[in-house]
Amino acid sequence: MQFKLDIRKLVTGLGLAALTSLAIAQAAKPNVVILATGGTIAGAGASALNSATYAAAKVPVDKLLAGLPELANVAHVRGEQVSQIASESFNNETLMKLGKRVSALVKQADVDGVVVTHGTDTLEETAYFLNLVIRTNKPIVVVGSMRPGTALSADGALNLFNAVSVAASKDSGGKGVLVTMNDEINSGRDVAKLVNIKTEAFKSQWGPLGMVVEGNNYWFRAPVKRHTAQSEFNIDEFDALASVEIVYGYGNVSTIATDALAKSGIKALIHAGTGNGSVADRVVPALQGVRAKGIQVIRSSRVPSGFVLRNAEQPDDKYDWVVAHDLNPQKARILAAVALTKTNDSKELQRIFWQY
Numbered sequence: 001m002q003f004k005l006d007i008r009k010l011v012t013g014l015g016l017a018a019l020t021s022l023a024i025a026q027a028a029k030p031n032v033v034i035l036a037t038g039g040t041i042a043g044a045g046a047s048a049l050n051s052a053t054y055a056a057a058k059v060p061v062d063k064l065l066a067g068l069p070e071l072a073n074v075a076h077v078r079g080e081q082v083s084q085i086a087s088e089s090f091n092n093e094t095l096m097k098l099g100k101r102v103s104a105l106v107k108q109a110d111v112d113g114v115v116v117t118h119g120t121d122t123l124e125e126t127a128y129f130l131n132l133v134i135r136t137n138k139p140i141v142v143v144g145s146m147r148p149g150t151a152l153s154a155d156g157a158l159n160l161f162n163a164v165s166v167a168a169s170k171d172s173g174g175k176g177v178l179v180t181m182n183d184e185i186n187s188g189r190d191v192a193k194l195v196n197i198k199t200e201a202f203k204s205q206w207g208p209l210g211m212v213v214e215g216n217n218y219w220f221r222a223p224v225k226r227h228t229a230q231s232e233f234n235i236d237e238f239d240a241l242a243s244v245e246i247v248y249g250y251g252n253v254s255t256i257a258t259d260a261l262a263k264s265g266i267k268a269l270i271h272a273g274t275g276n277g278s279v280a281d282r283v284v285p286a287l288q289g290v291r292a293k294g295i296q297v298i299r300s301s302r303v304p305s306g307f308v309l310r311n312a313e314q315p316d317d318k319y320d321w322v323v324a325h326d327l328n329p330q331k332a333r334i335l336a337a338v339a340l341t342k343t344n345d346s347k348e349l350q351r352i353f354w355q356y
């Protein structure tokens with residue numbers, strides 16, 4: 001029997017099969033929501049040569065996404081403009097509004113991951129905050145850029161693509177809040193902005209969790225501190241953060257700032273000490289006075305790496321002070337502001353600083 005090959009039917013069949021598989025692949029793509037808050041990643045400069053002189057928080061999220069059609073290769077994305085500010089102007093209210101929105105989104109079955117575009121100045125604080133209070137195992141990725149999209153060799157587009165790619169990846173789940181900058185995937189807990197004038201700006205003293213290259217994740221370690229789904233904190237259970245401020249240690253420091261803050265109604269004072277969280281001898285009595293008012297005293301260090309030892313530079317047991325472990329002063333403020341929504345017991349606070 002002779003088969004008469006009908007080429008037209010074959011091509012039509014193959015074409016339909018290809019379209020069907022394409023449609024299935026497209027439908028299978030994860031859904032990622034991008035929450036835009038402002039910053040340089042939404043910035044604009046006067047010319048391509050303005051990589052450092054520009055206005056932050058100018059480009060709306062829809063325009064950001066329209067400028068990156070490659071995002072469709074990795075996920076179905078949609079954007080929401082939560083705020084449009086430079087991140088040095090974030091405050092507790094901005095943090096809470098963003099956190100409540102993230103918490104609502106991760107509960108939705110049609111949301112597989114969330115990306116937050118953010119200014120770099122306080123990005124590390126927001127990433128740590130979300131790491132503490134969002135009860136989810138879904139990927140949450142915070143991303144910024146050091147150059148505006150109008151500049152030569154702008155870093156925002158690839159940072160954003162990487163962030164969406166990581167947020168769309170199942171293997172990104174359960175690792176806490178992540179930060180994708182400069183091809184690295186860092187823990188939102190560990191990462192800090194250590195350089196203020198180049199694209200390789202963010203580092204974790206304990207190293208990145210991995211790298212993302214051409215849409216593929218390469219993992220090399222996992223977080224050991226409590227976060228997200230394993231956290232005892234839940235943003236759905238509180239509506240405001242505790243008031244916590246920071247004083248800085250340096251040669252010739254006076255007690256003017258400490259004394260003023262002691263009368264300001266704060267719940268905790270972070271001391272960014274020299275070396276291993278050292279406190280000048282003339283400041284010790286002032287901090288003891290702060291503690292005597294029922295305000296928590298938490299020793300951090302102005303030194304970017306290492307960690308503060310309890311009862312080493314200061315008799316913390318005797319003074320009833322807390323140490324911030326390896327958290328820099330600004331992250332210590334975030335953890336204290338969250339922890340004080342649940343406890344004002346200094347021993348409980350110390351346990352929390354060891355665990356988070």
Ligand code: DAS
Nearest residue numbers: 039040086087119120121
């Ligand atoms: N001012 C900085 C901020 O918004 C700009 C940036 O680097 O994103 O954090």
